[in-house]
Amino acid sequence: MDTTTYPMTIGQLSVYRDVERMAPERLWEANLQPLVWDVRVECGVEDVWRALGDLAMRHESLRTNYVVDESGAPLQFLAAQDAKEVLDRVERGVADVAELPALMTAKSQEVLDIHHGIPWRAWVFTEDGAPKHVLCIVHHIAADGAASLIMQDDFHALLAGEELPPPSGQPIAMALDQQGAGAHRLRAAERHWRRTLEAAPRRPAVAELTDMMQGAILTTGIPLEDLHASAARLEVSVSTVVLAAYYHAVREVMGSSAALILMVSANRFDSVLAGVVTSLTQWAPILLDFDGGETLPELVAKVHGKALTGLKNGICDPDAVLRFREEYFEQAEPPVDQGYNLNTILAPPGFAPRPEQRPSAIEFAPPARNFGPGFYLIVRGIDTVDCIVRHNRPDLDQETVRRFLESLQRTLLEIAGLEAID
Template identity: 45%
Template sequence: MSGDETFPATVGQLSVWRDIERFPPDRLWEANLSFVWDLPEGDWTQEQVWAALGAVAMRHASMRTTYVVDPEGFPRQRIAAHTAEEVLAQVRQGTADVAEREEKDAAEIRRAIDALSELPWRAWILLEGDAPRQVLVVVNHMAADGVASVVLREDFETILGGTDLPAAPGPLELALNQTGEGSGRLRNAERYWRRTLAAAPRRHETGELDPVGAVLQTGIPMPQAHEAMAKFEVTLASLILAAYYRGIQAATGEQEVLLFPMSANRFDEQHARVVTSLNQWAPLLLDLDAAEPFTEILPKVHWKAFNALKNGVCSPDAIWQIRDEHAKLDPPADRGFYYNPMLAPPGFPSDDHLVAPKIDFFDHGRTTGPGFYLIVRGLTSLNLMFRVNRSGFDRDSVNTVMTTMQDCFAQTLGGDRF
């Protein structure tokens, strides 16, 4: 494989690209994701850390990939035949003091990465004195998603610890499958989208647009959350989705809700650890009695979500056409409520004690993407971040969603109510 060859993009990569195409030039940074990795205990030198980062890029082709847009407007992968040293020459950004982490992170995520002309990531070592303590990585969403970031972190720690890792399967193999024998799955997803949006509620949006950013720190450590799940026979992601549904019901007074959970599309061993952007939305229409006990709707939400997520691999162009058709109805189809869970598996180093729940509001600064978006970060403890740019929703309604969800968590996972 030479650096001059190009290959089809995966539908996940194409999905991100279609979003990037719609960003205004001054908002291209919104395609960036950022991660801060604590270094394992040890006396690491800067060169050891840089060498491990370079080795990770050699293992995962997406970290060496730029894109070329063909005459029909489709991105194609160009995988650079770089050495680790050549990769680091492009992505190595130097060092900063660990005390400056938040400021550095906030500044660097707003510096766009051009996926057509530069490698899709940048890295900094954060120092305490002269000693490396953390790594800050900013990556274009074309190259990785939230699950892929965990894979990158685990591989980085393994390599830093002295274990070499071979090249891993990448998005090239996945793209070739999707243009061949895997294309039938794409057509099935299109049919599911048409059926679901045809049945979805239709309503005009009313009220003022009042952008809201908020974080709910549930105070629930991840080990306790995983332990509590055992008695419900559903996934933690499904339980949080059910609580989200209950929160929206409480805030809107509507029983029927169109949700868009994020499908990680990592349901088989072949794709579980592929570093690329596999995430795509899947529509889920829920219409369950608001008076029904929360624990009784859990299995219903779980299996409905399971069916929806099977349709998460889809052609973004076909789905955009379907959504556009329903947006032009009078009244239009509801825009829906989005949900993206990023949950560490059991055994991940975590907090070990409950603390009181807390809500903080903030200016999220993003103008693109879903109008009502819940991102769940479950690494050490369970934290929920909301980004809302949707008319008719303000701090009070978002607060209602969060307090209702916390009540659901208290019933099932432990923790305190507000």
Template identity: 35%
Template sequence: MHNPGDHPLTMGQLSMWRALSVRPPEQLWESNMDFVWSTPPGTSEEQVRQALTALAVRHESLRTVYRAADDLGGVRQVVLRDPIVRFGEASVRDPFDLAAAPAWRAWVRTPDDCGSPQVHVLIHHLAADGAAVRILESDFHALLRGERPADAPAPREVAERQRADAFRARLVAAGEYRRRIEAAAPRVPVSRGPLVRACAHTGIPYGAVRDAARQLRVTLPALLLTVYAQALAATTGRPDQLLWQMSSNRMDPTARRLVSSMTQWVPMLVECGTDGPLRPLARDINVAAVRSLQHGVYDPYAVEAMDFDHGSFFTCIPAPADAAFDPAPPEPRRIEFLAPRAYSGASFYVLAHVYPSVQLTMRVMRSGYGRDEVERFLGTMTDLLLRAVKDAA
């Protein structure tokens, strides 16, 4: 029997909870996200605090604690009536006690030149995913301007819908889809190696990649997935690839501005080479990607646990809604090696930011991948993307 004040988790929250349940304690902090928000000139620290408190009133995930259960799939979320905003500074490596207090905190710093305050936010992925972080920032600035954004959807409402009889067939179909794709994918032996991270600043402007995707009649993420698959085929010598893309699960209009953890990994199986015309390959991958995303909501406890060594993982961070479309020439490319972070999760992962120019951040923890191999892979992806842009121009 559950208390009337607690609720089930969304399938995205449940996926994150399952991932956390198998991590060693020293890796629990790796789901923390930290970022900085600017404020307009003349903003006071008190105005910032008031806007952050109003943000917590608006979004239930900022007022939520979690209650574990003997059955891991039965974990519950408890929404607090009053906001608890912790303003003390903290390190990104400080783990949250998810049962004790809402999994976020914020603090304010004013630069030495007496400029406007900067808001530092630390939040757990269970409280917000990448799309939700952008919603939070937009709402924070609206509240700071004295505006009142429209009412926000609540995670508990989405969670209840996902457990309704009308949704059951969709969950079953998504689970079957995931099992079928994983079973059909070739199993390649993988052993873990040291963590290497690098970012390829491709210098390719957002507008050029957007126009290339339009010429090919595919989505921009599908074009990047195509280039990813081509680079994998070129560097591994295997044409068939199991790709995992991150689904935001916000195709439902009622969830588009939901602040919570909605994301889940969904698979797709592609076969490609680096030669031959790009258009038919990109269109095939576009169809496979759309079909995959249509199965993005599944019960993580109804399928096998994620094997983060099986396949290659990919996330595309889209351009902001107000992105400028001014044409810009390509800039010089460069590869920057980054400090190691987040040893949990996918052992082969590329994260693509597309605005204002394409940046490809690669993280790999597989034997046989050192700095030289990572640099070659990112260079191959950049060359293939540049060729696609030039061919479509």
């Protein structure tokens, strides 16, 4: 077998470094959420396996393994050369459709071996012998959220026997570019990180992180289509609208105009990157500091400009980021506050019909995952919007988190042009 090695991409290395820091009993958290695809054509189980094998041959990351050599260099190599080898080695099975919920839970909490195995697993669920659904669980190093949508579309096309154009890019070629002609972008991103952390707020004396994560969920009841419409009127993305509301809530509750916000960037602005199945997501640092005298539309516009600068520098060497984190978050005196992380996972306009607005609610419960940033807001939605918080900041008690979520709710309602309902 050809095991020629190549550098990892910056996105792959970001995930790899996260995995290295995770406790063995939490390694399952490195997996993506389970992907469940409906089978839309009449076919047999073997047809599904054929389509999945072809999918792995189409996208290199679905048959790639990772290694750090004796010199410490992080490397990748193609671990399977044809679809037969992929299907011989991948963990897979067939089950009745009634077993889907149980298997989805169990198999999403089992570690995937990215050093020696195929970095995904799959089950075909049948009803009366015919395939109805496919459960595919992919390691985050092989595919991020945007890549999972590409995989889904390609799987349906391959299963239907459609001809697909070649993918727009592959991780190995991307890694070679990042180490060569594109290296100047990495240096620019490092300068952005350093400038941002130099100017970021310092940590309050009581703000040492704890080991215990706390969690809360805000069910906003706000139709996502209303937020998309408001974003369009303001000539920004819905992610910018959410970022502005997030900053406004942090500023209001924490009593400081300055906030370091680290926003997940999909890094798919370039058409060449848009269709690559790999992990491209990284944290993009954004320092927001406005005096509060602006109107909400003015705040959104200001946040939009800052966000573009941060996202433009979203691809940064994770080893450099680790050095910056150590220098500013641990060694500086006083240390920089670790800030507030944001991940926006919202369906595009028109993805789902607009529902009626629903009442809002806040619920506190321990989070399912106990690993990650000190304050992490995940905003997700298909038809309505939910906001999930998990944090381990001792300067935020439950009542403060409640006030933060209530502020977030008020701002999102105002942006969407809605009134609160009981």
